[in-house]
Amino acid sequence: MTPILSVKDLAISFGSNHVLRSINFDLYENEVLGVVGPNGAGKTVMLDILTGVLKNTAGTITFMGQEISKKSIYERVRMGIGRTFQIPKSFEGMTAYENIITGGVYGAGMSEKAAAAQAEEILDIIGMNEHALTFAGKLGLLDRKRLEIGVAMASKPKVILFDEVAGGLTESEIAGVLEIVAKMRKLGYSIIWIEHVIQTMLKGTDRVLCMANGVDVICGEPAMVMSSREVEEVYLGVKKK
Amino acid sequence: MKNNHSSLRAQSKTASLIKLIVAAVILIVLIVMPFVGGAYIRNILILIFLYMAVSQMWNLLAGYTGLVSLGMQAFIGLAGYVLALTTQQYGKPIWLAFILAAVIAVVFALIISLPIFKMKGVYFTIGTWIIAEALYVFFANWAFVKYSIGYNITVAYRMNLNTFYYLCLVIGIVSIAVVLFILRSKTGLALMAMRDNEDAAEVRGVRLYRTKLMCFLIASVVTAIAGVALYLNLAYIRPTNAFSIEWTVSMVFIVIIGGIGTIEGPIIGAIIYVLLSQILYNFAGYSNLILGIIAVILIMVAPKGIMGYLEERFAWDIFGIRRRIKPKS
Ligand SMILES: Nc1ncnc2c1ncn2[C@@H]1O[C@H](COP(=O)(O)OP(=O)(O)O)[C@@H](O)[C@H]1O
Ligand SMILES: [Mg+2]
Numbered sequence: 001m002t003p004i005l006s007v008k009d010l011a012i013s014f015g016s017n018h019v020l021r022s023i024n025f026d027l028y029e030n031e032v033l034g035v036v037g038p039n040g041a042g043k044t045v046m047l048d049i050l051t052g053v054l055k056n057t058a059g060t061i062t063f064m065g066q067e068i069s070k071k072s073i074y075e076r077v078r079m080g081i082g083r084t085f086q087i088p089k090s091f092e093g094m095t096a097y098e099n100i101i102t103g104g105v106y107g108a109g110m111s112e113k114a115a116a117a118q119a120e121e122i123l124d125i126i127g128m129n130e131h132a133l134t135f136a137g138k139l140g141l142l143d144r145k146r147l148e149i150g151v152a153m154a155s156k157p158k159v160i161l162f163d164e165v166a167g168g169l170t171e172s173e174i175a176g177v178l179e180i181v182a183k184m185r186k187l188g189y190s191i192i193w194i195e196h197v198i199q200t201m202l203k204g205t206d207r208v209l210c211m212a213n214g215v216d217v218i219c220g221e222p223a224m225v226m227s228s229r230e231v232e233e234v235y236l237g238v239k240k241k
Numbered sequence: 242m243k244n245n246h247s248s249l250r251a252q253s254k255t256a257s258l259i260k261l262i263v264a265a266v267i268l269i270v271l272i273v274m275p276f277v278g279g280a281y282i283r284n285i286l287i288l289i290f291l292y293m294a295v296s297q298m299w300n301l302l303a304g305y306t307g308l309v310s311l312g313m314q315a316f317i318g319l320a321g322y323v324l325a326l327t328t329q330q331y332g333k334p335i336w337l338a339f340i341l342a343a344v345i346a347v348v349f350a351l352i353i354s355l356p357i358f359k360m361k362g363v364y365f366t367i368g369t370w371i372i373a374e375a376l377y378v379f380f381a382n383w384a385f386v387k388y389s390i391g392y393n394i395t396v397a398y399r400m401n402l403n404t405f406y407y408l409c410l411v412i413g414i415v416s417i418a419v420v421l422f423i424l425r426s427k428t429g430l431a432l433m434a435m436r437d438n439e440d441a442a443e444v445r446g447v448r449l450y451r452t453k454l455m456c457f458l459i460a461s462v463v464t465a466i467a468g469v470a471l472y473l474n475l476a477y478i479r480p481t482n483a484f485s486i487e488w489t490v491s492m493v494f495i496v497i498i499g500g501i502g503t504i505e506g507p508i509i510g511a512i513i514y515v516l517l518s519q520i521l522y523n524f525a526g527y528s529n530l531i532l533g534i535i536a537v538i539l540i541m542v543a544p545k546g547i548m549g550y551l552e553e554r555f556a557w558d559i560f561g562i563r564r565r566i567k568p569k570s
Contacts, residue, residue: 051444077446089441091434093502098564102430106446112427116564132566135556136437155446 002065004029004190005050005159010059011214012042012049019045021214022059027159027190032181034205034222035194037212038234043194044086046211047161050192051083052076064158077107082157084148086164086194092137096128096147099136100154107155118154125183126150127176142173149180153189160184162193166200178204198226210234257561271410275403283406285515287474290413292495293511294467297416297504298460299492301423304502305432306453307439309362311489312369315353315376316346316461318483320468322380325392325478335396339469346465350458358454370486377484391479394472409470416463417560420504423459424562428452436502487529494532498539500548504560509547 003026010023019042027033037043048054050061052073061068068076091099100122104115123129126146131139136147145165152160166174174197181204184191195201201208201222208225210217212234218225225231275283295313302308320342327338357368381389423429431452434442443449472478491514499510517535521528543550551557 053440053444073443074446074448077444083444085441089438089444091437091441093437094430094433095563097566098430098433101564102434102442102447103445105427105430106434106442108446112430116566120566133563151445 001028003027003062004064005192006060006062007050008060008062010046010049010056010061012045012054012057018214020049020056023211023214023216025209025216025219027192029190030185030188031207032185032191032193032205034201034208035192036196036201036208036210036226036231037217038237041211042214043211044163047083047163047192047194050076050161051081077155077157078109080156080158081161082107082152082155082159083161084145084152084163084165086167088141088144088148090136090139090144090147090151093135095133095135096139096143096150097123097132099147100150103151103154104156107157115154119150122150122153125153125187126180142169142176145169145177146180149184153184157189159190159192162191162195164194164196166195166197174200201226212237260559260561272407275406280402283402284474285519287406287409287470288515288518289511290409291467291471291474292491292515293507294412294416295464295471295488296492296495296499296507296511297420298464298467299489300496300501300503300507301420301432301456302460303493304496304506305436306456307435308453308457309366310369311366311486311493312371312373313460313464313492314484314486314488315349315369315373316464317468317471317488318373318376318380318478318480318485319345319349320465321472321475321478321483322386323465324469324472325394326386328394328396329392335400335469335473339466342465342469343462346461347458350461354454354457358450358457373484373486373489377480380483381480386480389480391477391483393477394475397473397476400473405470405473409474412467412470416467417504417508419459419463421560421562423456424504424560428455429562432456490529494536496546498536498546500546500550500552503546503548503552504562505548505552505557506546 005027007023007025010020011018012020023046025033035043045054049056052071056069063079063081068079071079091102094102097119100119101112101115104110104118105112108115110118123132126149128143128146128150131143136144139147149165166177169177178200181191181193193205205222207220208222209219210225210231217234218228218230271286274286295317299310299313302310323342323345324335324338327333327341328335353372357365357372360368380386424432431442431447434445434447435449435452439449495510495514496507498513499508500506517532518528521531524531539546545553
């Protein structure tokens, strides 16, 4: 089976700060790939590169058979790469409903009418019906995180990138996020999920990738990776610093 | 949950009926005003309509697309000169000046967009200002437009002032209608998204460049049309007043105190600005200082301006730009 997204030797530097040196992984269709790594490992930077916000200085990104490193942000979202932001970037002066409609109209090129119908379905999936007409700026953290997922889904992505969607949530709220991910899995999405919460990685993913010092350290079955010596060293190494 | 939405919709039906009645009453009052209010009130209203129109455009740019221009006087000045040349130099009718001003504005906007759209943030702001200043220098040294002597626009003395009043009313209404049309269309979603978070809007698929350019062109055309009317009202033009930054400074004042990023803001702001300017007329030297102090105090009390404050507080949606959920049948 060919992967839907394949990243080879991905690298980026900011001046002398070589944040990513060589990142390699494949994501298969309808797979949830967890990503862990210490703070500052470059996980968010990697998502910025995949969505075109930052440009990789070396390496290739093959999405559905096409090399996309040179493509614009707009082209990539239209091709089917959606994302959430670690710090939610909802449109605060718009309602949750309008946020999701905007995702459909601009991310998927839908008519406003079609995007509105889709938004109602998405509100169901993310469990935000009762907050549909609340301004995003007035939502609590959990709802903002859910809205991020909803807006990303609205652009009809094939691959969706989660940047710590469970970060800062309580245990029961995290369970809710896991439910949403389970639903999305049934709907056929392929997901890359960055998260620090170990429980989500164990329960919600098919494989886990650990990155540190700019490289992919280990990748494999979640329980194996999370209890591996490599991951332990990566996190202990950081703590020692 | 769905009930919640349908009640909101039911509410909005009565609300829209009330709005329609209020709008009709306001319109009727404005239509009969020249006959009952006298020349002074007529002139105040003319100023309110025109300042509101150009402020709607400045707000469209600064409030939604993040294009903070300090050079909108370029379009007002060009429009004023088009009027002077068309009517004084060539003896052609006023309506031709309106058309020419609109065409020249859009061409000029397209040309300057090439350099200034490469500039971000404050560089764009300074860039627009420099262009307006360059126009001032150019016109002040241009024999064809009589250097800094300028023109008396005598056609203004001969026009029917009631007709002029209605023309300005239409310009004001059109400026609102243009913004309203844009905000209610698909593009409105992009503009509101850009207003709230430009980077996120781009990641969601909004094409920033073309959206900004479109708004810039629309703003320059409407500003130029209002500019022709402003110079019909002023009845003389010189490079110093034509390309004065004071035009844009008043737009900034109006939009900031009224509420940036709202349609209602420029309306409230223009009313306050024009009335205040009348009161401050006798303090010529200090009027800008006093306006500035008022703006600063207001920003400290209500950072989002009067309408921004009221809208947030009471969830107002006077012009109906919010998207509503239709109950499932
Ligand atoms: N736009 C940028 N310019 C310069 N350095 C950046 C930029 N974005 C991120 N970095 C740096 O890249 C490193 C990785 O950051 P990040 O991807 O946010 O880590 P994390 O794995 O915690 O998400 C940090 O050292 C950060 O300072
Ligand atoms: Mg991060």
